[in-house]
Amino acid sequence: xxxxxxxxxxxxxxxxxxxxxxxxxxxxxxxxxxxxxxxxxxxxxxxxxxxxxxxxxxxxxxxxxxxxxxxxxxxxxxxxxxxxxxxxxxxxxxxxxxxxxxxxxxxxxxxxxxxxxxxxxxxxxxxxxxxxxxxxxxxxxxxxxxxxxxxxxxxxxxxxxxxxxxxxxxxxxxxxxxxxxxxxxxxxxxxxxxxxxxxxxxxxxxxxxxxxxxxxxxxxxxxxxx
Numbered sequence: 001x002x003x004x005x006x007x008x009x010x011x012x013x014x015x016x017x018x019x020x021x022x023x024x025x026x027x028x029x030x031x032x033x034x035x036x037x038x039x040x041x042x043x044x045x046x047x048x049x050x051x052x053x054x055x056x057x058x059x060x061x062x063x064x065x066x067x068x069x070x071x072x073x074x075x076x077x078x079x080x081x082x083x084x085x086x087x088x089x090x091x092x093x094x095x096x097x098x099x100x101x102x103x104x105x106x107x108x109x110x111x112x113x114x115x116x117x118x119x120x121x122x123x124x125x126x127x128x129x130x131x132x133x134x135x136x137x138x139x140x141x142x143x144x145x146x147x148x149x150x151x152x153x154x155x156x157x158x159x160x161x162x163x164x165x166x167x168x169x170x171x172x173x174x175x176x177x178x179x180x181x182x183x184x185x186x187x188x189x190x191x192x193x194x195x196x197x198x199x200x201x202x203x204x205x206x207x208x209x210x211x212x213x214x215x216x217x218x219x220x221x222x223x224x225x226x
Contacts, residue, residue, distance in 0.1 A: 026062065026158045028070045028170050030217065037071035046071050053151075054120070056144040060151065062158070069155045072121065073172045073217040080218035080225075081174060082119060095128075100135065108132040121172070123149055123179045156180055162211035165198050170214045177201055177213040186211075 036044035044067040052060060053068055060068070072078055094100070094108055109132045112125035126149040134142035156176060160167040171177055177199050181188050190202040194212070197219055202210035 025160050025167065026066060028066060028159060030070065033067055033070050034074045037067055037074055044071070046075060050120075053148065056148070058144070058147045058151075062154075065151050065155050066158075069121065069152055070170070070172060070217065073221060078172070078221060080172075080222045100132075102136065105132045105136050119173070121152055121176075123152060123176060126152075153180070153183060160212075160214075162213065163208055165194065165212050165214075168198055168212035168214040170217075172217050174199060174215065174218065177211075177215075180213075181211065 033044075036042045037046040037049070039045060044064065046067075049060075049064055049068045049071065052064075073080075094104055094111075097104070100108065108128050112122075112129045112132070115122050115125045116129075126145050130142045130145040130149065133139075133145065156169050156171055157180065159170040162169045162180070169177070169180060171180075178188060178201065181201055181203060184206070186203040186206040188201050189204045190210075192200045192202070192210075194200050197214060197216040199213040199215050200210050201213070
């Protein structure tokens, strides 16, 4: 993404995920998550959670959101390291502009909807939808997409602080690592894979030299589906 996306993502959702584990980290228990989201009788059965999220439910709890986000990696249509489908050339033209006509806003919305149909947790497109709807005067839809974005970012940020491998942020998309970096207002400068399951993103202006992301779910599913 270019200039517009980076500017849009400079929001800090620090306090949005406070709850049961206030001031602590909520490290995902993948065994429990897999069991919960695949059991039809469970409150956390994945189709139920996903429908609520798609319907714009802003009342989902931290545990429900954790099951929603990480639980997606246990669904058969989850493809690690997927390349989301959108017209990159036309999209780049849109995202380098500082303002947009009503027709351009419609194009942003249409493109974002196509991407989200392919990967429902593409955070950049959520933010762009919120922006486009706000510019068009549809405040309700803008709020819903902003809320969805913050809900998912909150899940990731609550999983650690990114400062060490042991406190890495857990993600189910390598793109989400950069989303978090931009969200905090940092500028990524380099990427290093740290064995056995961490992405380390160096930054130019952070409180640390870089931040760790646990990508174990991507790696495990990548090898399972080969």
